[in-house]
Every structure is written in C-alpha cells, then in structure tokens.
Amino acid sequence: MKHIILGNGPAGVVASETIRKADPDAEITMVGDEPEPPYSRMAIPYLLQGDIQEDGTYLRKDAGHFERLRINLVAGHAEAVDTKARQVRLRGGTTLAYDRLLIVTGAHATKPPVAGIDLPSVQTCWTLADARNIAALAKRGSRVLQIGAGFIGCITMEALANRGVHLTVVEMGDRMVPRMMTPVAGAMIKKWCEKKGVRVHTRARVVSVRPDMKRAGSLFVEIDSGDELPADLVICAAGVRPNIDFLAGSGIATDVGVVVDDHLRTNVPDVYAAGDVAEAMDFSTGERGINAIQPNAVDQGRVAALNMAGKETRSVRSLAINVLQTLGLVSSSFGKWWGEIDGQSAEAVDAENFRYLSLQFKDDILIGATSIGLTENVGVLRGLIQTRKHLGTWKDELLRDPTRVMQASLAASVAVGAGVPSASRRASK
C-alpha cells in the first residue's frame, strides 16, 4: 500500500508515524515544500523571544527518526492531483503514485489588499523564514506595527514585547481577539495591553503603507481615521487561508478548506484531509469549520491515518479550545463561547484584577465559556463542555455565581460516578 502525505507539519508527521505503527509494510512518503525539517509553527514565538533556537522548533529532534521509521521525506511542492490516475504532480514535473492520499498542506498567512503591503519590512509571521526576517528587523527600541489582534496576533505580540520593541496594534474589530473572546473579555485584554505600554487601535482599518522618505527602511501606515503611524516593521497577522489551490480540477470537494467527513475522508475514495487545511464537523456547532490549532491538527492526522491504514476510526469532532497568553495575561475560550439565542448565560467581571468568567448554557449543559486570569478553571471548563455533563440544580447555582464551576464539576462527576440518577439529571427532564 502506497501512502502519500502532502504536507509535513504536525498533522503530516503524526499521520505518517501512525500509519507506520498500524501497517509495518506500507510505503510512506511525506512531501513538504519548506526547506527545514518538519517543524511546529507554534514554537515560532519562543524562537522570536530567544527561548529556543531553530532546532527547538523541529517536531522530531532525532535526525534519524524518519529514516528509521522508513518514512521517505520528499522536498517538493505539490502542483496538481490527478485522482483518476492516482497521481500527484510536483513542481518540476515529478509524479508520485498513491493508493491512499492525505492532504495536510495547512494554511498560509494572507495580507490585506492595500497599497504598499508588499514593501520590504511588511512581514507575515507564519513560517521559519518569516521568523528570521522579523528577528532581523524587530530590534530593541524599533517600532513595530502589527495588523490584526486575533489568536496568532496576540501570541506574536508577547514575543515581540519580549524583544523590547515599541508595539502598536491595529485591529478591525471592536475589541481584541474578536472571533474568540466576548466583548467584555476582548475589551479587558485591550486594557491590559495598553497598561503594558502597547498602543491598541480597535475599529481601525489599515488603508495604505508607504515608505518614510526621510528614514530608509521605515514606513508610514495610514489607518482609516486618517492617522499615519510610523513603523520600522509591519507584521500582518490578519488572517490565513488553507492551501488548496493545487486541488483545482482534481474533483476533491473544497469550500474554504477541503471538505471531510467524520472519518476525515474527502468525497473522492482513498483521499483524506486533516489539520488546518481540512473543513471538518465542529463538536459544538455540528457544522463544518476549520479549527486551526495544533492539537486539532494532530488528532485529525491520527484519525485520518488510522482510516488510511484500514482501521476504521471516527473522529470525536473538534472542540474549539483557545488558550492564549497576551503579554502575560492568560485568556481562554471554549466551544460555543458566544452562546445560543435560547440558552442562558452568566458573567463574573473583576475589571480591576483582570479576572473574568462567562458561561453559556443550553438547558443544564455547559456549551461554551470564556475566561481571563482564572487558569485553575481551564481544564474543568473544557471537561464539562466536552463531556456534555448535565449540571441540573448546579446550573442555577452557576447562573448566580459562575466562579463555582469547580464545585459544580465535582458534584456532577460524583453523581455520574455513583451510578445513580443525579438530582441534576432529574432536574433537567
């Protein structure tokens, strides 16, 4: 059985290892189009702040790892897939035949389509090559303007601040991390950043970038208020797009990403997809979506690989889990953190101490949560949402005081563990 894995990020690496374990005789080839050994993008912030060297980002530290597992690493860029002939064409014309194909090509960072966005000193922060360019320009005291304050933007900010730069952030939304945090949480993170000396412009759109004629290499970034903000480096953290262009004409169904079912199968037999490129069913919404975080990529890579190796496995569906550290402030959101129209919610706000908790319920089940500064609750929140535990009378308690979530979780676990119908279950009927 010939397995071709297109992409060598976390999803690809775990998939190749899983296939090897499940099928000692399979032929496994993993293709990657970046020059470095397989690495983890989520380690880039640690590289930028000097905690690790480049080899610290490598997914497998032992140089002989893939060779020993008889996983052929091929450097190349997939240009087309012919699903009838079961072949992949690489740039340069090489073709690779497959019996089973896994698409794990991830995503790429996009730039807003404004004048000057392709000037040198305007960088994305997505690859190791990007990180090198950023490190060269983000020196102590330099002025860095970041476009976008989403998940990746906030993670990057922390690394930049640790490099001692003067940081300005421009975010289109009405708050920071608008697609992962409630209005109160997003505003609280903004306030925290401002307290730490970062200038944050929300509801602001970059309209152009132009060179500063008086200072070689420097730029002016114009935002829609008319202000011009000076910068030595501009970082675009304003969105990503799945790498699917090479699938045009292949018959493999795509929407935003590659459409997959709960077995990570595409619409074409023997072709699978996983990770940032895959649009799979979401645990909370029951709708297709891309959950672009590394644990999800790894889990989907594993499930796809088991199915490719003939071991039928169903994905438990990906739960949105966003844990973020912004200049030292830990925030998290889980599941349907925005709630449901016919659901109930509770919020506890301690603005002075930057502590916050929002819980969202459907009937007596916790379906989503957002928290700031309450790290001790992170595991509990995730567990309650993922197990869809009935909280019964504890739901009302949590509506009064959401911070009692730990006690609620323990009470619900004890009731279920005892094997008796809990007060909570009765109350929910």
Ligand SMILES: Cc1cc2nc3c(=O)[nH]c(=O)nc-3n(C[C@H](O)[C@H](O)[C@H](O)COP(=O)(O)OP(=O)(O)OC[C@H]3O[C@@H](n4cnc5c(N)ncnc54)[C@H](O)[C@@H]3O)c2cc1C
């Ligand atoms: C700065 C940064 C910080 C992050 N921090 C976190 C974090 O704290 N927590 C978290 O969970 N996630 C984080 N992420 C997101 C996480 O890195 C991704 O979710 C994860 O990398 C997805 O893995 P993947 O294998 O699907 O794709 P990728 O890691 O993107 O790997 C895909 C590989 O396929 C290659 N490829 C693409 N197209 C082709 C082609 N046509 N032919 C051949 N090869 C191709 C790519 O070059 C790449 O090497 C971060 C990302 C970034 C950029």
